[in-house]
Amino acid sequence: MNHLHHSTPSRLPIEHRGEAKSNHDRGLVSVYEPRSLRTYTPTQAVLARSAGVYHWTPEGKRLYDYTSGVLVANLGHNPIAWMERFCHYMGWPCQTVSGVPTLQLTNNAIGNGHIVPQDSPQGYFPAVAMTAYNAITPIEALASRRLVETLQQTPGGGRMEQVMWAASGSEAIQKALWAALARDRTRPMILATRYGFHGKKGLANAVTGSETDAERDPRVRFISFPMHECRDLSLRDHPFDPTPYERELTALLHQFGRKIGTLITEPYLGGGGSYHPPRAYLQMLERWCRINDVIFILDEVQANFGRTGDLFAFHSYGIEPDIVVLGKGLGNGVPVAAAVGRRDVFDALDYGEGSDTWSANPLNCASVLATLDEFASHDVLANARQSSAIIEDGLIQLKRFPFVAAVRGERGGMVWGIEFQETAGRSAPEWANAFVLACYEGDHATSDGVHLLGPLSKKVVRVSPPLTITATEARLSIAIVLAAAERMASEIAPAPASRHLAPV
Numbered sequence: 001m002n003h004l005h006h007s008t009p010s011r012l013p014i015e016h017r018g019e020a021k022s023n024h025d026r027g028l029v030s031v032y033e034p035r036s037l038r039t040y041t042p043t044q045a046v047l048a049r050s051a052g053v054y055h056w057t058p059e060g061k062r063l064y065d066y067t068s069g070v071l072v073a074n075l076g077h078n079p080i081a082w083m084e085r086f087c088h089y090m091g092w093p094c095q096t097v098s099g100v101p102t103l104q105l106t107n108n109a110i111g112n113g114h115i116v117p118q119d120s121p122q123g124y125f126p127a128v129a130m131t132a133y134n135a136i137t138p139i140e141a142l143a144s145r146r147l148v149e150t151l152q153q154t155p156g157g158g159r160m161e162q163v164m165w166a167a168s169g170s171e172a173i174q175k176a177l178w179a180a181l182a183r184d185r186t187r188p189m190i191l192a193t194r195y196g197f198h199g200k201k202g203l204a205n206a207v208t209g210s211e212t213d214a215e216r217d218p219r220v221r222f223i224s225f226p227m228h229e230c231r232d233l234s235l236r237d238h239p240f241d242p243t244p245y246e247r248e249l250t251a252l253l254h255q256f257g258r259k260i261g262t263l264i265t266e267p268y269l270g271g272g273g274s275y276h277p278p279r280a281y282l283q284m285l286e287r288w289c290r291i292n293d294v295i296f297i298l299d300e301v302q303a304n305f306g307r308t309g310d311l312f313a314f315h316s317y318g319i320e321p322d323i324v325v326l327g328k329g330l331g332n333g334v335p336v337a338a339a340v341g342r343r344d345v346f347d348a349l350d351y352g353e354g355s356d357t358w359s360a361n362p363l364n365c366a367s368v369l370a371t372l373d374e375f376a377s378h379d380v381l382a383n384a385r386q387s388s389a390i391i392e393d394g395l396i397q398l399k400r401f402p403f404v405a406a407v408r409g410e411r412g413g414m415v416w417g418i419e420f421q422e423t424a425g426r427s428a429p430e431w432a433n434a435f436v437l438a439c440y441e442g443d444h445a446t447s448d449g450v451h452l453l454g455p456l457s458k459k460v461v462r463v464s465p466p467l468t469i470t471a472t473e474a475r476l477s478i479a480i481v482l483a484a485a486e487r488m489a490s491e492i493a494p495a496p497a498s499r500h501l502a503p504v
């Protein structure tokens, strides 16, 4: 770890020795962008090229991606088959030349099943418009139908009737909540699971966190999530007692009665530190919502498209939401999100009340169709299950190190959290950040590293590789992670002077 110094944030641009090109770009970004645009990650990796599970830095260092962006590139980075489908839906003339998808832009049309205009002007090529706004493109109609059908065919998808498109997860959450509130204006109160993360903007922010955060929305009340019961994956099969959680709901019902119209939760607390609850907890919430005619919104923005071992988390957890919110992996890298759910709830909003510039954008729709096609045509989940077992075995081995407090994750899925703890004079956040750096530094012999993000809740490092990671890639990458932890253990040193960490 001799050339990687940063384990705590400072106002100076991050630099790493021997990385001149990366340092140049880090410097530019530190001049021309505010630091608030990023959460703190001590490596601040610069990614010049990416393919599959790999990133390459400008210096040519290869990194195994243990982030998938931020749980977005579930199918890996730049998959050829996905890209070809995406181009096909857009009507972009794309041919694969020597294994590389190549755009051949001429003003001759290619047919993508709809139109073949022969008279497009010089300097342009006829394809699906990149923006259509209020107009309808055929791929929008197809994407909405295909997404609804895919959800309906999934156990628990019985209430999936319409798609409310959005361009980011927090927008889709906002729209889901707008619709739920509009269903009955006399029922403005929303219950949200404490320490959940639904986004930083608007109503998504209002249902994020806990009652002790600044600027709370008076319509929102927080309910407890069984974090203690799932603090480590060794507790996965322990019996779960829902009684205290039921009591809390009963008390809120006594206090607010029918004013409570909506409940929102994540299947597992993602941004809150990777807490994967017993199924019985979510099933209890669903039951309570049904009995009390409360709209049950499941935020799958990060869980969807395979993270929990099934295509959708409501299937893994055996529940049937009224509205499911999708994002991240939905477009495998194209910014797209959606709230999908009951027609009668969405009907409460009138023309324009859920519209904006980017929703149902053709690029979004093409990316969703390509993603649906890929999951339908390959057994991506079977591959993920196999690699999941290898990664999880390795992560469990991390628990022998004194700085690792717990490991949590989805059984058969592709998302875990490693919680660090204070020991040997270093705080949990310092250990977590040092771990991110040590994994980046990686294997001296091959110069391969592992790309991670700065810790969640200051001390939980999330592991979320693409679902397409092969068994061999899983074995090689987890070996790098274990070797990094070994090095940290052997180099236990006095704590650095500064203990201040910016919020992540």
Ligand SMILES: Cc1ncc(COP(=O)(O)O)c(C=O)c1O
Residues within 6 Å of the ligand: 070, 168, 169, 170, 171, 173, 197, 198, 199, 200, 266, 270, 271, 299, 300, 301, 302, 303, 327, 328, 337
């Ligand atoms: C569960 C969950 N909901 C919502 C969001 C917000 O999504 P976005 O960042 O696209 O607005 C996130 C993002 O991390 C998330 O994890």
